[in-house]
Amino acid sequence: MFSRALVATDLSNTSERAVCTLGGLQALGTREVLLVHCFNIRDVGGLGHRLMEMAEPSFERQKRSLAELGFQADGRMVLALPHIEINRIAAEENYSLIVVGSEARSALGEVFLGGVAGAVIQSASRPVLILRIPHPQEDEPQSCGQVPCELLEHVLYPTDFSDNAEAAFRYVEKLAECGARRMTLLHVQNKSQLERHLSDRLEEFNQIDRGRLERLQDHLVRQGVGNVQIELPFGHPKQEILSRASRDVSLIVMGSQGRGYFGELLLGGVSHAVARQSAAPVLLIPPPR
Numbered sequence: 001m002f003s004r005a006l007v008a009t010d011l012s013n014t015s016e017r018a019v020c021t022l023g024g025l026q027a028l029g030t031r032e033v034l035l036v037h038c039f040n041i042r043d044v045g046g047l048g049h050r051l052m053e054m055a056e057p058s059f060e061r062q063k064r065s066l067a068e069l070g071f072q073a074d075g076r077m078v079l080a081l082p083h084i085e086i087n088r089i090a091a092e093e094n095y096s097l098i099v100v101g102s103e104a105r106s107a108l109g110e111v112f113l114g115g116v117a118g119a120v121i122q123s124a125s126r127p128v129l130i131l132r133i134p135h136p137q138e139d140e141p142q143s144c145g146q147v148p149c150e151l152l153e154h155v156l157y158p159t160d161f162s163d164n165a166e167a168a169f170r171y172v173e174k175l176a177e178c179g180a181r182r183m184t185l186l187h188v189q190n191k192s193q194l195e196r197h198l199s200d201r202l203e204e205f206n207q208i209d210r211g212r213l214e215r216l217q218d219h220l221v222r223q224g225v226g227n228v229q230i231e232l233p234f235g236h237p238k239q240e241i242l243s244r245a246s247r248d249v250s251l252i253v254m255g256s257q258g259r260g261y262f263g264e265l266l267l268g269g270v271s272h273a274v275a276r277q278s279a280a281p282v283l284l285i286p287p288p289r
Contacts, residue, residue: 049079156252191234
């Protein structure tokens with residue numbers, strides 16, 4: 001599914017913990033990992049090469065951790081504009097997935113690792129996996145190999161039935177092939193939109209959209225997923241998605257753009273809010289090009 005992944009790191013303690021969760025990528029078929037650390041040329045100026053020398057021990061330690069997890073690991077430190085360089089490498093060298101981390105340190109879910117993940121997502125032509133990294137615990141395992149990351153345990157797929165959501169469903173199918181154990185298909189009837197003009201047609205919309213979800217459900221069941229649930233709540237999309245993410249969801253798969261509640265600019269819409277605030281990892285699929 002994702003045989004080659006590019007992992008962005010800023011060499012912080014958060015990124016150390018993010019590397020330790022990457023063993024779960026093996027269930028998605030990942031065998032090769034490129035670790036990339038970008039020094040922002042706008043910030044470091046002529047100190048870039050000196051900073052690279054100082055960062056090398058930490059960088060090599062993270063690369064060794066990836067190798068110990070069983071990946072064919074390579075690494076690269078570069079002096080560039082991070083979000084541009086990360087997306088360029090992924091596109092030109094055919095990496096099928098970009099991985100970034102975000103520390104789960106507040107109710108608002110900030111801050112993206114290195115401050116660049118939002119820009120990476122906005123311009124990405126490859127799927128982007130945002131890992132939510134919890135606070136370290138006193139009894140946290142010392143070895144990366146002991147850190148669990150079960151991405152396939154319970155996959156949540158929010159859809160607005162747009163073209164981008166359809167593209168995201170192709171990845172849901174691939175997750176089914178990889179052995180996903182449980183899936184939930186979610187479409188939120190947007191309360192703020194329907195209440196104003198179309199509340200009398202809610203039952204009609206529910207019937208149409210349930211039929212759409214059931215077709216997707218049947219397809220996944222035929223692929224061998226043992227537990228596929230449908231949810232069709234009436235409410236606010238962001239809150240409905242995030243409330244489910246705070247339960248037992250192991251991965252959210254969604255399009256980064258779409259129509260309706262996915263239709264705003266990425267960094268101002270539901271996709272961005274979910275990527276920032278979700279307690280679960282989020283796999284964002286860019287629109288077809």
